[in-house]
Amino acid sequence: MPEKLRVLTGDTPTGRLHLGHWVGSLENRVLMQNDYECYYLLANLHALTTRAENPAQIQQDTLDIAIDFLCAGIDPKKSCIFVQSDIPAISELAFIFSMLIPFPRLMRNPTIKDEIRDKGLGDSYPFGFLLYPVGQVADILAFRPVLVPVGEDQIPHLEMAREVARRFNQLYCGVDPHTADPLQVDNGGLFPVIEPKLGRVKRLVGTGAPNEQGLLLKMSKSLNNSILLTEDADSVQRKVMGMYTDPKRLKASDPGNIEDNPLWIFHDAFNPDKDWITEAKMRYQKGQIGDVECKKRLVDVLTAFIAPLHEKRVQLEKNMDYVKSVLREGAAKANAIANKTLRLTKEALHQVF
Ligand code: ATP
Ligand code: MG
Numbered sequence: 001m002p003e004k005l006r007v008l009t010g011d012t013p014t015g016r017l018h019l020g021h022w023v024g025s026l027e028n029r030v031l032m033q034n035d036y037e038c039y040y041l042l043a044n045l046h047a048l049t050t051r052a053e054n055p056a057q058i059q060q061d062t063l064d065i066a067i068d069f070l071c072a073g074i075d076p077k078k079s080c081i082f083v084q085s086d087i088p089a090i091s092e093l094a095f096i097f098s099m100l101i102p103f104p105r106l107m108r109n110p111t112i113k114d115e116i117r118d119k120g121l122g123d124s125y126p127f128g129f130l131l132y133p134v135g136q137v138a139d140i141l142a143f144r145p146v147l148v149p150v151g152e153d154q155i156p157h158l159e160m161a162r163e164v165a166r167r168f169n170q171l172y173c174g175v176d177p178h179t180a181d182p183l184q185v186d187n188g189g190l191f192p193v194i195e196p197k198l199g200r201v202k203r204l205v206g207t208g209a210p211n212e213q214g215l216l217l218k219m220s221k222s223l224n225n226s227i228l229l230t231e232d233a234d235s236v237q238r239k240v241m242g243m244y245t246d247p248k249r250l251k252a253s254d255p256g257n258i259e260d261n262p263l264w265i266f267h268d269a270f271n272p273d274k275d276w277i278t279e280a281k282m283r284y285q286k287g288q289i290g291d292v293e294c295k296k297r298l299v300d301v302l303t304a305f306i307a308p309l310h311e312k313r314v315q316l317e318k319n320m321d322y323v324k325s326v327l328r329e330g331a332a333k334a335n336a337i338a339n340k341t342l343r344l345t346k347e348a349l350h351q352v353f
Helices: 019-032 046-053 053-074 088-098 103-107 110-118 129-139 153-171 233-241 262-270 274-285 291-317 318-348
Strands: 007-009 037-042 079-082 147-150 195-198
Touching: 007 019, 007 129, 007 195, 019 147, 019 195, 019 262, 037 053, 037 129, 037 147, 046 053, 046 129, 053 079, 053 153, 053 291, 053 318, 079 291, 088 318, 103 129, 110 129, 110 153, 129 153, 147 153, 153 195, 153 318, 262 274, 262 291, 274 291, 274 318, 291 318
Parallel strands: 007 037, 007 147, 037 079, 147 195
Antiparallel strands: none
């Protein structure tokens, strides 16, 4: 049997998982677990970057996301689910990789700029906030995966992982700088140059109104604009009925906008009845169908998807010993790989005596 290719990805425990996670990454993770060797990390150290004053909450969110993974169909018999702080090799690798990333390069990272703006971090974010993309390079390279299933906002971070892998391979493993990315390991490199795997919706918007620049913000755990994967039925109803649509829609003279309208973005992402969507969009643009009817339909669609996951959550919450045992077993398996990567990294760096 040929070895399965390795996959790694993760989430920061800043709240429970939402629909954006599903279409952006989680759905792919569930699909990939049969054909790949999968590692799914809970980045609890990175959660400290914006919530250092609230460690107990981070612990709760870490367990909550582990539950969300299990509810969504990640099978711990097939995939390794583990917590970042259980894997010391990652932090050591982050220190080493920080030497290979120019500081101005980090500051140009557009996701960092977006997060500082959207999360209102102003100029008070800690030094550790700027370290987290470096830490993320270490999260990834510690497992030497080939594929990383993520949403679009993660592409700049993944680009850094690709650059560090090439740089390390050239500097310390003697790989020729002209070597093509897919051939780096075959030519002696320690680190594969990973490929991102985007979900079927690269950036799902949230339920809120556009920002001052007229942009609909990404659905995000930290922005209070999400519908959770394991939300209870009443909240699904409340959030959908209260979500932003097209304010101009109320004017009979204006055709309803279906482009930058979360209502239709959500129908496109989750409603399997494509014929209904096509017809309803046409009627919406002509002012022949109201927001309320389309929202009610969306409530039904989302409830059908979310209700079984919510039910699983209720069961798992009664069995936290099992959830914790999944994380302990995951840590043992993850440490074996990450420790090996660290040893090979240090050997290449002449840091082993
Ligand atoms: P935070 O607000 O704390 O940054 P988040 O909601 O952005 O939380 P992350 O833990 O940063 O969630 O992201 C986990 C994964 O889910 C990443 O691969 C990210 O790209 C993906 N993801 C998050 N939000 C969305 C979204 N709205 N659409 C598509 N993918 C998303
Ligand atoms: Mg994020």
